[in-house]
Amino acid sequence: MPASIGLVERLTREIVETIRTENLQPGQSLPSAKVLASRFEVTVPTVREALRRLEATGSVELKHGSGTYVREAINRRILDNPHYVPVDLAAAIELLDARIAIEPGIAELAANVQDADAVNSMESALDNALQVKTAVPAGHFHVELARASGNRALHEMLVSLLAIHSRTQQAARTSYDRLRDHDEHADILDAIRRGDGFEASHRTRKHLEAIKTAVLADWADDTDPTEGSRR
Amino acid sequence: MPASIGLVERLTREIVETIRTENLQPGQSLPSAKVLASRFEVTVPTVREALRRLEATGSVELKHGSGTYVREAINRRILDNPHYVPVDLAAAIELLDARIAIEPGIAELAANVQDADAVNSMESALDNALQVKTAVPAGHFHVELARASGNRALHEMLVSLLAIHSRTQQAARTSYDRLRDHDEHADILDAIRRGDGFEASHRTRKHLEAIKTAVLADWADDTDPTEGSRR
DNA sequence: AGTGTTTAAGTCATCTAATCACTTCAGTGG
DNA sequence: CCACTGAAGTGATTAGATGACTTAAACACT
Numbered sequence: 001m002p003a004s005i006g007l008v009e010r011l012t013r014e015i016v017e018t019i020r021t022e023n024l025q026p027g028q029s030l031p032s033a034k035v036l037a038s039r040f041e042v043t044v045p046t047v048r049e050a051l052r053r054l055e056a057t058g059s060v061e062l063k064h065g066s067g068t069y070v071r072e073a074i075n076r077r078i079l080d081n082p083h084y085v086p087v088d089l090a091a092a093i094e095l096l097d098a099r100i101a102i103e104p105g106i107a108e109l110a111a112n113v114q115d116a117d118a119v120n121s122m123e124s125a126l127d128n129a130l131q132v133k134t135a136v137p138a139g140h141f142h143v144e145l146a147r148a149s150g151n152r153a154l155h156e157m158l159v160s161l162l163a164i165h166s167r168t169q170q171a172a173r174t175s176y177d178r179l180r181d182h183d184e185h186a187d188i189l190d191a192i193r194r195g196d197g198f199e200a201s202h203r204t205r206k207h208l209e210a211i212k213t214a215v216l217a218d219w220a221d222d223t224d225p226t227e228g229s230r231r
Numbered sequence: 232m233p234a235s236i237g238l239v240e241r242l243t244r245e246i247v248e249t250i251r252t253e254n255l256q257p258g259q260s261l262p263s264a265k266v267l268a269s270r271f272e273v274t275v276p277t278v279r280e281a282l283r284r285l286e287a288t289g290s291v292e293l294k295h296g297s298g299t300y301v302r303e304a305i306n307r308r309i310l311d312n313p314h315y316v317p318v319d320l321a322a323a324i325e326l327l328d329a330r331i332a333i334e335p336g337i338a339e340l341a342a343n344v345q346d347a348d349a350v351n352s353m354e355s356a357l358d359n360a361l362q363v364k365t366a367v368p369a370g371h372f373h374v375e376l377a378r379a380s381g382n383r384a385l386h387e388m389l390v391s392l393l394a395i396h397s398r399t400q401q402a403a404r405t406s407y408d409r410l411r412d413h414d415e416h417a418d419i420l421d422a423i424r425r426g427d428g429f430e431a432s433h434r435t436r437k438h439l440e441a442i443k444t445a446v447l448a449d450w451a452d453d454t455d456p457t458e459g460s461r462r
Numbered sequence: 463a464g465t466g467t468t469t470a471a472g473t474c475a476t477c478t479a480a481t482c483a484c485t486t487c488a489g490t491g492g
Numbered sequence: 493c494c495a496c497t498g499a500a501g502t503g504a505t506t507a508g509a510t511g512a513c514t515t516a517a518a519c520a521c522t
Contacts, residue, residue: 006295007475008283016314032502043477045276048503049283052239056284057312064237064503065484077326077395078388079310081288083247095308098384101340102333109332153329153395157309157388164308164384238504263473274506279474295474296513 011040011050019070030068077153080160086168095165096212107204108197110148118148122189129182141185176214242271242281250301260298308384311391317399326396327443338435339428341379349379353420360413372416407445
């Protein structure tokens with residue numbers, strides 16, 4: 001019987017186990033590939049293959065000439081596919097539909113939990129949104145909203161969704177009105193602060209549906225009226 | 232300026248691009264590592280590191296002595312972290328909370344869309360659920376429900392959630408009553424068939440909340456009444 | 463002809479060894 | 493004090509070789 005899974009597979013798990021048992025936090029460095037090789041009694045190329053696997057899921061980062069470092073994603077359950085290549089604009093709409101389906105429920109939960117740190121972060125995201133030099137990344141408000149729910153799985157889910165969204169929306173330039181975006185965010189935050197789950201859910205849904213409408217309108221504008229497809 | 236990203240990083244993208252342009256479908260084999268190496272003018276170990284990255288995200292599979300094959304996940308946006316190690320039982324509850332937050336919305340969407348193939352698949356999942364030799368994997372009904380929504384992102388999300396769930400619930404043995412599970416699924420499917428989004432959403436939420444209650448009850452049973460914590 | 467075994471080619475798996483490139487930091491000299 | 497330099501450590505990539513596994517064709521036996 002093939003009870004023997006690949007050596008790299010096993011080695012990968014052992015490295016993760018090492019990170020766990022030695023309580024290495026994101027930012028800290030792993031032993032060098034050479035050290036890991038001797039410790040697990042394999043050769044350097046094998047170690048590198050295992051590290052490449054962990055790199056693909058964002059669990060570690062290989063810095064040339066410096067070392068190998070633990071990254072945040074090692075604690076994440078839900079990830080976005082780093083090798084996914086965005087295809088058409090319809091995929092962007094599909095992502096928005098997905099958000100419309102799940103974010104209202106997240107907003108409701110956030111209203112009931114109200115993780116203090118995350119709620120404050122939503123507030124600051126709100127403030128910075130109107131600044132010209134917006135250091136806050138797009139969608140940050142929504143990510144923090146998910147974090148306010150206190151559920152890490154939901155948080156990771158929205159992080160993943162927006163990561164894909166940002167890669168996809170190269171095509172779909174969302175020209176959603178900045179001021180309107182801010183106001184609607186403020187309304188949502190208000191409902192969450194009051195602990196009104198129903199309103200938070202409802203306003204979040206309306207907000208996202210409005211964005212979808214705007215994106216669709218942009219699409220219609222971009223498309224040549226005399227022609228159905230582009231390229 | 233670091234205009235130079237790693238060679239492996241670039242190579243990985245080129246391989247994905249090759250799969251795309253040559254329209255290789257899941258199950259089909261990639262050229263051998265040696266061929267890829269000469270085609271992209273790198274050496275075999277470098278190719279292998281790139282393939283390991285793709286392997287980690289389930290985009291390809293390396294079969295010893297056979298070849299490298301494309302896998303389904305190459306078309307997925309949302310993934311579960313293959314290196315995630317389940318920790319405590321509280322994480323299982325957190326996953327259930329996440330499902331309670333998002334699945335009602337998915338059920339509502341499913342009621343409005345009703346992807347024919349997926350709805351039929353839900354039906355068959357329902358039928359097989361009561362068989363002793365249950366070939367249908369756990370949670371299959373819920374995955375198909377998400378597929379019935381017609382939104383691939385949502386479908387992938389639930390696949391990921393349940394993949395993690397199955398790895399976590401080694402600890403949390405859900406002893407949810409099989410018959411009750413079946414009946415509640417039937418009720419949900421009924422609402423979806425009727426196109427009643429509100430009912431589908433409501434019944435899905437109640438169903439998941441009932442499961443959560445059952446899991447918590449199991450937990451209480453397992454825990455020694457005289458002691459608050461274990462380990 | 464049909465069946466089972468053997469053989470050979472192709473492929474991934476792993477190792478050994480070496481060179482190159484990048485980062486860091488301590489030490490040097492200004 | 494500061495800028496420069498150089499050495500050490502580390503990852504990046506290459507090269508070649510050996511082993512193990514899979515597959516299927518060639519073969520021998522029935």
